[in-house]
Amino acid sequence: MSFHNTFYQRASSFFKAYPSASKLLLLSSFSGGGLLVYSDSNPLKSVLASNATLSDGQPIRKKKVVVLGSGWSGYSFLNYLNNPNYDVQVVSPRNFFLFTPLLPSVTNGTVEARSIVEPIRGLMRKKGFEYKEAECVKIDASNKKIHCRSKDGTSLKGTTEFDMDYDILVIAVGAKPNTFNTPGVEEHAHFLKETEDALKIRKSVINCFERASLPNLTEEERKKILHFVVVGGGPTGVEFSAELHDFLVDDVAKIYPKVQEFTRITLLEAGDHILNMFDKRITAFAEEKFQRDGIDLKTGSMVVGVTADEISTKERESGKIVTEPYGMVVWSTGIGLRPFIREFMQEIGQGQRRVLATDEWLRVEGCDSVYALGDTATINQRRVMEDIAAIFSKADKDNTGTLNKKEFNAVVKDICQRYPQVELYLKKNKLKNIAHLLKSANGEDTEINIENFKQALSEVDSQMKNLPATAQVASQQGKYLAKCFNRMEKCEKKPEGPLRFRGEGRHRFQPFRYRHFGSFAPLGGEQTAAELPGDWVSIGHSSQWLWYSVYASKLVSWRTRMLVISDWGRRFVFGRDSSSI
Secondary structure, eight states, X not given: OHHHHHHHHHHHHHHHHOTXXXXXXXXXXXXXXXXXXXXXXXXXXXXXXXXXBOTTSOBOOOEEEEEEOOSHHHHHHHHHOOOTTEEEEEEESSSEEEOGGGHHHHTTTSSOGGGGEEESHHHHHHHTOEEEEEEEEEEETTTTEEEEEESSOOOBTTBOEEEEEOSEEEEOOOOEEOXXXXXXXXXXXXXXXXXXXXXXXXXXXXXXXXXXTSSSOOHHHHHHHTEEEEEOOSHHHHHHHHHHHHHIIIIIHHHOTTXXXXXXXXXXXXXXXXXXXXXXXXXXHHHHHHHHHTOEEEESEEEEEEOSSEEEEEETTTOOEEEEEOSEEEEOSOEEOOHHHHHHHHXXXXXXXXXXXXXXXXXXXXXXXXXXXXXXXXXXXXXXXXXXXXXXXXXXXTOSSEEOHHHHHHHHHHHHHHOTHHHHHHHHTTOSSHHHHHHHHHTTOSSEEHHHHHHHHTTGGGXXXXXXXXXHHHHHHHHHHHHHHHTHHHHHHSOOSOXXXXXXXXXXXXXXXXXXXXXXXXXXXXXXXXXXXXXXXXXXXXHHHHHHHHHHHHSSSHHHHHHXXXXXXXXXXXXXXXXOO
């Protein structure tokens, strides 16, 4: 009897400590003890992991990986990380992942804000990671510490700040809007980076129409209130302008028919064209469509100041300052560094750079235990011509001063892996491989000397470009780094990367290589421009359906997919929500 009591007490204690294990028992009962398949937060695995010991009885010390941020790169890294040898701690001021490409759709009620966010607590529970809702305010790289502050600044038992140690730090905090120190922007303009920004814009748009609908206002006053100014002709500014125009055409005409005639949208761009990172065919179509839609597109106009009621621009051609009244300004002109990242760069000797620099393996230059992903950093790609002598020396194993065909073939793959600009150069010049490049410089000679080698590769570095600050890049970087961490122990023993031309052996991993899957630019009126690999450009209604399909598939959970698709369906049937909440 005592045996049974003891057994049931222990079993009860176990199931109380690990509730998911009761589901395992239930499933086992229904399956008759046969095939058992179940996956939850994996409590049994966490029990075994927590009790892991070395052969001498000492507990295994896991490396502490601290991840800053829960955006595209941070969430992707956490989602793909599956190495039980790491103690993962996440610090982020927001406890959710935000699908930023659909933020412009939130501003006019096409999509609800909650439909494009995924709480990260579920991922934390599933992976066994820990999360702290706070923001990092300082990185102490010399002591491997970060200083954090709670999100809202309210005190909890007299404390709002705390420090965390780390063995490995992954910086994935993204960037903040860049105002270029333009007077009045911080105080009077709206930004479009977070859910709070989109909701503020949505409320402001509705409030403008409600104010303009009040009696005893002059026409000039109504025109001022309903003048919407968008600064920045990049993808975000263009898409927001298109979404706002759709709202005016599809919904305002029905909801506010008396004031529709006073509305005006102005898009300001300092450069010569909008969407200048896209194919010229897309740029031309977008500009023509905006003109047809009545959107006032002003290129060559640089904003020099914003007040509570007016925006001032400097016209590049004439140099004249033009001031116009407005009802709302949305600022979307680029991104800048967060203050604590700038301080960190000063500490590690990167104070003169515009953005945090990493190597091709996403390690911050000057800090081997710190990695940086996404908009926070840029890859400082090594130049071929900087290493040309070392490459030639590594290939010339018999020290004859020339390379024969066998010696060259032994390193050609490593050259292409280590320096991605080589492949870009070959593709641009329609050369089949690097051997054809060397043949063009060396003629029919079977051996090549150092001078011919330099001549052949002298133009390769011209293809070096910084990666764009997009969700696509950040997501791929997070996935890449997670897979490196998953194979860390294996690659320490058996490196998988290219030759170290300036050292011995091989690099542990292949360097990060970005793969571009295409870009979209929604232009309103159920028309989208798509620029896809292979120099394929598609513009029109068919591209809009492709946009729907791709974005629905890229949402990170079935919950968000169902919510967004239902929002799209609701908008088609009932129109957009015009409530100011």
